[in-house]
Amino acid sequence: MSVVDTMGGPAIAAPTVGSAAPLLAVNGLRHAFSGRSVLADLSFQVERGELFGLLGPNGCGKSTTLRVLTGLLVPDGGELVFDGQAVEPGARPLRQRMGVVFQAPSLDPRLTARENLKLSASLYGIVGTEADRRVAEVLGLADLSQRATDPTGELSGGMKRRLELARALMHDPELLIMDEPTTGLDESAFRKTWERILELRRTRRLTVLFSTHRAEEAQLCDRVAIVDRGAIIAEGDPEALRQRVSGDILTLEASEPEQLAAQIEQRFSLAARVLKGAVVIEREQGHELIPRLVEALPTGRIKSLSMHRPTLADVFVKLTGRSLGDAGPEQPADGEEAGGAPGHG
Amino acid sequence: MPGQNNQQTAKKQGEHRDMAEVSARASNRSVLAQELSTIGVLIRRDLTRFVRERSRIVGALVQPLIFWLVIGSGMSSTFRLPGADSVDYMEYFFPGVVVMVVLFTAIFTTMSVIEDRHSGFLQAVLVAPGSRASVVLGKCLGAATIALVQGSLFLLLSPLAGFELTAIAWPTVFAGLCVTCLALCVLGFGVAWWLDSTAGYHVVMSLVLLPLWILSGAMFPGDAGVLAWIQRLNPMSYAVSLVRRGIYGQALPEGVVLMSGSAALELAVLVAFLSICLAWSVGLCYRRR
Numbered sequence: 001m002s003v004v005d006t007m008g009g010p011a012i013a014a015p016t017v018g019s020a021a022p023l024l025a026v027n028g029l030r031h032a033f034s035g036r037s038v039l040a041d042l043s044f045q046v047e048r049g050e051l052f053g054l055l056g057p058n059g060c061g062k063s064t065t066l067r068v069l070t071g072l073l074v075p076d077g078g079e080l081v082f083d084g085q086a087v088e089p090g091a092r093p094l095r096q097r098m099g100v101v102f103q104a105p106s107l108d109p110r111l112t113a114r115e116n117l118k119l120s121a122s123l124y125g126i127v128g129t130e131a132d133r134r135v136a137e138v139l140g141l142a143d144l145s146q147r148a149t150d151p152t153g154e155l156s157g158g159m160k161r162r163l164e165l166a167r168a169l170m171h172d173p174e175l176l177i178m179d180e181p182t183t184g185l186d187e188s189a190f191r192k193t194w195e196r197i198l199e200l201r202r203t204r205r206l207t208v209l210f211s212t213h214r215a216e217e218a219q220l221c222d223r224v225a226i227v228d229r230g231a232i233i234a235e236g237d238p239e240a241l242r243q244r245v246s247g248d249i250l251t252l253e254a255s256e257p258e259q260l261a262a263q264i265e266q267r268f269s270l271a272a273r274v275l276k277g278a279v280v281i282e283r284e285q286g287h288e289l290i291p292r293l294v295e296a297l298p299t300g301r302i303k304s305l306s307m308h309r310p311t312l313a314d315v316f317v318k319l320t321g322r323s324l325g326d327a328g329p330e331q332p333a334d335g336e337e338a339g340g341a342p343g344h345g
Numbered sequence: 346m347p348g349q350n351n352q353q354t355a356k357k358q359g360e361h362r363d364m365a366e367v368s369a370r371a372s373n374r375s376v377l378a379q380e381l382s383t384i385g386v387l388i389r390r391d392l393t394r395f396v397r398e399r400s401r402i403v404g405a406l407v408q409p410l411i412f413w414l415v416i417g418s419g420m421s422s423t424f425r426l427p428g429a430d431s432v433d434y435m436e437y438f439f440p441g442v443v444v445m446v447v448l449f450t451a452i453f454t455t456m457s458v459i460e461d462r463h464s465g466f467l468q469a470v471l472v473a474p475g476s477r478a479s480v481v482l483g484k485c486l487g488a489a490t491i492a493l494v495q496g497s498l499f500l501l502l503s504p505l506a507g508f509e510l511t512a513i514a515w516p517t518v519f520a521g522l523c524v525t526c527l528a529l530c531v532l533g534f535g536v537a538w539w540l541d542s543t544a545g546y547h548v549v550m551s552l553v554l555l556p557l558w559i560l561s562g563a564m565f566p567g568d569a570g571v572l573a574w575i576q577r578l579n580p581m582s583y584a585v586s587l588v589r590r591g592i593y594g595q596a597l598p599e600g601v602v603l604m605s606g607s608a609a610l611e612l613a614v615l616v617a618f619l620s621i622c623l624a625w626s627v628g629l630c631y632r633r634r
Binding site: 072090095096104105107111115119120125127 | 375379382385389390394397464465470471472473474476633
C-alpha cells in the first residue's frame with residue numbers, strides 16, 4: 001500500500017477554500033518504464049485554491065506524475081478526476097483549464113518575448129485584440145514590458161523564468177502546474193518568483209500544484225505530499241509534518257563520520273545517522289547536548305557542528321532514512337533557514 | 346473569442362458547475378477554431394524564424410546552384426540521353442536540382458522538431474489544447490511552405506538552363522512541388538520524432554533520402570533493368586518526373602520522364618505517398634511515452 005499514514009500529526013484543517021469537491025484528484029497512479037516501477041499506486045487530492053506541493057528527491061516519481069497530469073504520458077493505471085469528472089490524462093478540457101510551467105525552458109529563444117506569448121495565446125485559441133490585451137497584461141505581470149521585443153534567448157535566467165510563468169497564465173487557467181519551478185535560480189530570483197506566485201494566488205482564483213526537491217520551497221505550501229519511490233509516504237500541512245521530527249537537528253561534520261556516529265551512539269545512547277558524510281542527530285533541547293558532545297569527544301574529531309530546527313528535508317530523512325538528495329541549501333550554516341521560509345506565505 | 350469571455354465571467358462569479366458546462370459547450374464549438382489556430386501559429390513560427398535567418402535562405406539556394414553548375418558542366422560532355430540527343434545535361438539535371446532544393450530544405454527544416462523536443466518548446470505545444478494531429482500538420486505545413494518558397498526561388502533560375510519562364514506549365518510544377526514538399530516534410534517529421542536524435546536523423550536522411558533522390562532520375566534516367574524498377578518504386582522519381590513535365594511544359598522531349606506515366610498518375614502516386622507518411626507520422630506522435 002502506498003498511501004501510508006496520511007495525516008499523522010495534529011489534526012490538519014484543510015485551508016479555507018471552496019467547499020465543493022477537490023479540483024483535482026489523482027487515484028492509484030501506476031507506471032513502469034521498461035519494467036522499473038516509477039509510480040506505485042500514487043494518490044492525492046488538490047483542493048480548490050490550494051497551494052499543493054509534491055516533495056521528493058530526484059527520480060521519486062513527481063515529475064512523472066506531472067507528465068501524466070499534463071497529458072505527456074499515459075500511465076499504466078490510475079484515474080484522474082478533474083472538477084468532479086473522471087478524465088483521461090491529457091483530455092482537452094483538462095489541458096484547456098490548466099497552465100504548465102516546465103522545469104526546462106519551453107520558450108523559443110529565437111522569438112521575442114512578445115512573439116512567444118502571442119504564440120502561446122494562439123495555442124490556447126486566443127487571437128486578435130484579445131490576444132494583444134492578454135499579452136500586454138502578462139508582460140506587465142512578469143515585469144517584462146520593457147523587454148517585450150528582445151529575443152527570449154537574450155533575457156536573464158530570472159526573466160526567462162518569469163516569462164515562462166507569464167506564458168502559463170496566458171489563458172487564465174484554474175490550475176497551475178509547475179515542475180521544479182525555481183530550478184537554477186539564485187536566492188533572490190527564487191524569492192521573487194515565489195512572491196509573484198503567491199501574489200497571483202491571492203489575486204486570481206488560482207490552484208497551484210508543483211513539484212520540488214527543495215524543502216524550503218515545499219514549506220510555502222498549504223499542504224505537502226512527500227513522495228518516495230513512486231508513492232506518497234506522508235501528507236499534510238508543512239508545520240504539522242515538521243512536528244514529526246521532535247527536536248532540533250544537530251549536524252556534525254567529521255573526517256570519519258561512521259566512526260563518530262558509532263561513538264556517539266555508544267556514549268550518549270542516541271540515534272545518530274550518517275548522511276552525505278555528516279553525522280546527523282535529532283534531539284530535543286539540542287543546545288544542551290552541544291557542550292556535552294564537544295567535551296566528550298576528543299579534540300579534532302569534529303570539524304564543524306551546527307544546529308537547526310527541523311525542515312521538511314529532515315522529515316524526509318526521518319521517514320525514509322535517506323536524504324532528499326542534491327537539494328543545495330539543505331544544510332544551513334547557521335540554522336536560520338527554518339525561520340526564513342514561512343515569512344513568504 | 347466569445348466563448349472564452351463567457352467562461353471568464355462565469356469564473357469570476359465562482360459558479361463552478363455552470364462554468365464547467367459553459368466551458369464544455371464553448372470548447373465543443375471552438376475545437377475547430379482551436380485546431381486551426383494551433384496549425385496557423387506553428388506555420389507562422391517557422392516562417393518568422395525562416396525570414397530572420399537570411400543566411401539560411403541564401404545557403405539553401407547557393408549550394409544547389411553550385412552543385413548544378415559543377416556536376417552539370419562536368420557531365421554535359423559525356424551525357425547522351427538515349428533517343429533525345431538534343432537534350433543538354435544542364436537542362437536535364439535542372440528539375441532534379443529543384444527537387445533537391447526542396448528535399449534539403451524539408452530535411453533541414455523538419456530537423457528542428459528534434460531541437461524543439463529537446464529545448465522543451467514542443468512540450469508547451471503538446472500540453473496546450475490543440476490535438477497532436479494539428480501539431481504535425483502545423484509543423485509540416487510551415488516547413489513545406491519554406492521548402493516551396495526555396496524551390497520556387499530556384500525555379501526562377503530556370504532560364505539559365507535554357508527554359509523559358511513563360512513556357513513552364515506552372516500549375517503542374519506547383520502541384521508537384523506542393524505535394525512533394527509536404528510529403529517530404531511529413532516524412533522528415535516522422536523520422537525526427539521517431540529517432541529523436543540529430544545524428545540519427547542525419548544518418549537516415551543521407552542513407553535513405555539522398556540515394557532515393559540520386560536514383561529518382563534526377564541525375565540520370567533509369568531506362569532498363571534493376572534501375573528502372575527501383576525508379577518505379579521510388580516515390581521521389583514521381584516528384585522529379587512531374588516537376589520535369591511541368592518545367593518542359595508543351596516542349597517535353599522523349600525519354601526524360603517516367604516512361605509509362607502521366608502527370609495525373611504521378612500526382613496520384615505522390616498524394617498516396619503523402620497519405621502514408623501522414624498516417625505514420627501522426628500515429629507516431631500519438632504514442633505517448
